[in-house]
Amino acid sequence: MDNKELALTEAVESLQEDMLDFACRLVAQPSVVEHEQGALDVMENEMSAMGLSPVRAAMDAPEVAAHPGFAPTPWSQEGRYSLAATRPADASGGKSAIFNGHLDVVSQEPLDRWERDPYQPVVVDGWLHGRGAGDMKGGVAAMTCAIKAVAKAGLGLAAPVTLEGVIEEECTGNGALACLVAGFDADAALIPEPFGSTILTSQVGVMWFKVSITGVAKHTLDASGGVNAIETCCYLMKALRDLEKRINADKPVDFADVANPAHLNIGVIQGGDWPSTVPAMAEFHCRLGFFPEMSFEQAAQAVRDCLAQAAEADPWLSSNPPRVEFYGFRSEGHRVSRELPALSLVSDCHRELSGREAPSYACTCTTDLRSFIVYGGAQATCFGPVAENIHSPNERVNIESMVYTAKVYALFLARWCGLVQ
Numbered sequence: 493m494d495n496k497e498l499a500l501t502e503a504v505e506s507l508q509e510d511m512l513d514f515a516c517r518l519v520a521q522p523s524v525v526e527h528e529q530g531a532l533d534v535m536e537n538e539m540s541a542m543g544l545s546p547v548r549a550a551m552d553a554p555e556v557a558a559h560p561g562f563a564p565t566p567w568s569q570e571g572r573y574s575l576a577a578t579r580p581a582d583a584s585g586g587k588s589a590i591f592n593g594h595l596d597v598v599s600q601e602p603l604d605r606w607e608r609d610p611y612q613p614v615v616v617d618g619w620l621h622g623r624g625a626g627d628m629k630g631g632v633a634a635m636t637c638a639i640k641a642v643a644k645a646g647l648g649l650a651a652p653v654t655l656e657g658v659i660e661e662e663c664t665g666n667g668a669l670a671c672l673v674a675g676f677d678a679d680a681a682l683i684p685e686p687f688g689s690t691i692l693t694s695q696v697g698v699m700w701f702k703v704s705i706t707g708v709a710k711h712t713l714d715a716s717g718g719v720n721a722i723e724t725c726c727y728l729m730k731a732l733r734d735l736e737k738r739i740n741a742d743k744p745v746d747f748a749d750v751a752n753p754a755h756l757n758i759g760v761i762q763g764g765d766w767p768s769t770v771p772a773m774a775e776f777h778c779r780l781g782f783f784p785e786m787s788f789e790q791a792a793q794a795v796r797d798c799l800a801q802a803a804e805a806d807p808w809l810s811s812n813p814p815r816v817e818f819y820g821f822r823s824e825g826h827r828v829s830r831e832l833p834a835l836s837l838v839s840d841c842h843r844e845l846s847g848r849e850a851p852s853y854a855c856t857c858t859t860d861l862r863s864f865i866v867y868g869g870a871q872a873t874c875f876g877p878v879a880e881n882i883h884s885p886n887e888r889v890n891i892e893s894m895v896y897t898a899k900v901y902a903l904f905l906a907r908w909c910g911l912v913q
């Protein structure tokens with residue numbers, strides 16, 4: 493590192509309190525889907541306070557709905573938006589960058605398993621606790637800190653860098669897509685998802701779907717002639733588990749060390765309304781992963797075929813087939829080379845700051861990298877803090893790892909965009 497780069501990493505350290513304060517203000521906002529306004533306001537104010545001009549990238553724009561990567565939702569997209577703000581270049585000659593992070597979080601349930609209020613951020617023994625602290629408001633604060641450090645060190649950049657705070661990463665990917673459609677793309681994009689000091693080189697595709705069953709209601713004094721919709725769901729779940737096995741039997745080499753990388757999660761079930769009535773209606777919602785070799789359409793067809801085959805073998809379902817609806821995630825997977833200049837630069841920055849090699853990471857969930865890699869032009873990867881219990885009670889993020897992530901991001905800016913005095 494030269495003197496300017498050293499000054500930049502020292503600026504990150506001097507901004508540690510500010511970074512933590514920003515992370516806490518974000519964690520205090522319970523930004524589950526359709527309730528992201530508080531977190532968006534905190535992000536927008538932060539961007540403005542940095543002297544940037546935040547743009548609200550509308551998710552209900554016709555060009556977003558018409559985009560092949562748009563995921564349909566049962567909830568309305570009207571008035572919804574993600575945020576992007578570009579720090580203009582101070583000189584020319586460098587390569588542009590985007591730092592992207594999501595502001596939405598998953599539900600805090602089961603709430604009674606938390607040791608503390610999930611939306612009252614607290615620091616205990618070097619960890620920030622709260623829903624979203626790890627996934628991924630800690631990362632959002634870290635990447636923001638890296639950009640702030642440029643001014644704090646009295647330096648400038650030879651290319652623009654854009655800060656993005658998006659929503660719906662946890663359900664559709666439409667937020668990051670809206671920023672892309674609004675014109676925000678760059679030579680490189682980094683996302684500080686809480687996967688630690690790793691370089692994400694591949695991720696699975698992910699889709700959501702809902703299966704609805706009708707049965708026949710009967711009083712339980714004589715249940716003959718009744719068809720139990722809930723038990724019929726169990727039969728179809730078994731068929732889908734078999735499909736999951738078939739998909740995983742073919743796992744590509746980068747996922748070879750992971751058990752069941754294309755995972756089926758049966759995440760929601762609803763049905764019936766009375767213990768003494770045969771339930772006439774039930775539905776269950778699934779998340780299924782699929783490998784980059786498969787398109788969303790192919791994976792969706794595999795689900796349709798699987799359900800149709802199971803239905804044919806069942807006396808009731810053969811004439812009353814289940815209904816399947818694909819909503820939310822329909823994200824394609826991807827695979828990129830570690831040799832891409834942006835990815836190898838992140839590696840170099842990490843090696844120089846820590847003396848260690850960052851392992852490659854084949855991710856078994858989706859991230860907003862999808863927008864950049866499948867639909868945009870950026871070389872993109874995830875590199876971020878260390879977190880525990882994401883999507884679970886007692887989520888927390890390691891503060892030292894947030895500072896470290898900010899340093900790597902700052903050094904990346906210095907070398908990718910180029911520093912100017």
Ligand SMILES: [Zn+2]
Binds near residue numbers: 594628661685686
């Ligand atoms: Zn995340």
